[in-house]
Amino acid sequence: MSAYQENFFSRGPSALARLTFFSLVAIAIMIADHRFQALAFVRLGVSVVLTPIEQLLMLPGKLVQRASLHFADQNRLVAENTALKAQVLELSAGHQQAQLIRAERKYFESLGDANKRLGDRGLVAEIIRDARNPFVRKVILDKGSSHGLRPGLAVIDGNGVIGQLTAVGVLTSEVTLSTEKDQSIPVMGLRNGLRAIAVGSGRDGTIDIPFIPVGADIQAGDALVTSGIDGTYPAGLSVATVMNVDRNPAFQFAKVSAKPVAGTDQQRFVKVLTHEELKDYPRPDVKPDDGKPVRERVVPKRREIR
């Protein structure tokens, strides 16, 4: 092991000692970041310095984009315009219905004080770029904590939920897409109100729906919308469409895969829903300490079963 000793008079710890030290520190940092999310302030600090540099680097690309937009051909613009007009018509019809429903809902809310889950306030942000990490599904937005954003907010586009803000810098923020591994959204089936959790699969364009019993009423084509029971996502936002239901009686649960309705590939602008946090989120007032440990109450003893 003397090959790496560069000379006789080298001072300080050996290369191997340094390697051990730095690797251990790096691993400790990884654990702190992954398990306890303890190092958010480091990210924030470094991103403050990095953001202006990144903006500067984006400049040439933006100029080219603007120039190409300037010379965009007539036909494409006309086609886009017609499509947009049709979409406006469709949306305004939907909007009128929504107004009616909202008015009714307001009435109901005034009757009992239901929590306000409908989020209609939001902030439009532009997607600057993908995260430069092929392993993760994240995009970076051009709005940050200085615009009032905070981690945990839901992000949507014209079609439905894109994901959730997971890291917020001063001028930029990071959206974890709904397809990212283990990114989960509480959903329900629009057809029958079946509650489920949409969990990102870690592959592009697929969302898994785990823990659906084999006999559950779910079929390909079912639309899944947010159920709003988490207090993070407002209720009623489109999330995904069920693509494939694989019912194998050998397993307890069906294998359900869905396709997200929103895509970040086409969209440049998204909306961050800045609804208020549901602080008085209703919790069931069941107290676990009624003398017995919870486990004894729930699980019957084995002998009794026999």
Add this chain to the structure above:
Amino acid sequence: MRLPAPFGLLAGSFVFAFLLNLLPWSGVALQISPDFVLLILLYWAVQEPRSVGQGLGFILGLVMDVADSALLGQHALIYVVAIFLVQLLRVRVLQLNLPAQALHIGAILILAQAIGVSLNLSLGREIPGTWMAIAPVVGALLWPVISLVLALPRLRNRSARTIG
């Protein structure tokens, strides 16, 4: 006697490599683009072992982690291990010609890539694509280019001083 590299060249090369890494890469380009900061780190760890070592690699790795929205510490670990290996091979690498050096660097880059991939796999993530296997090859191919470009200013300096 070889003169030490000027501080400006050292810092400038790191800034430039960092900017290259910060370019908005995406898709296949992201997968095959080598880590320029790591390449520059390896180059200076061979040429200037007194000023560039594992400590600098560790710090730059943390900065890259934030920039790439990766797990904090991931790049730091990769850089530190890669620099350790190049320190191990330094005496040998310095005696070789550029293509042979590139082979050694390529091997280190493959190992660095393997560490990154296995870290991400251990987090339950999927391999994004097979193009990733090309990145170390691209990095190794860039090694002679980097060596020549970064040696030029120093050559000029040296001849100027010997003449003057």
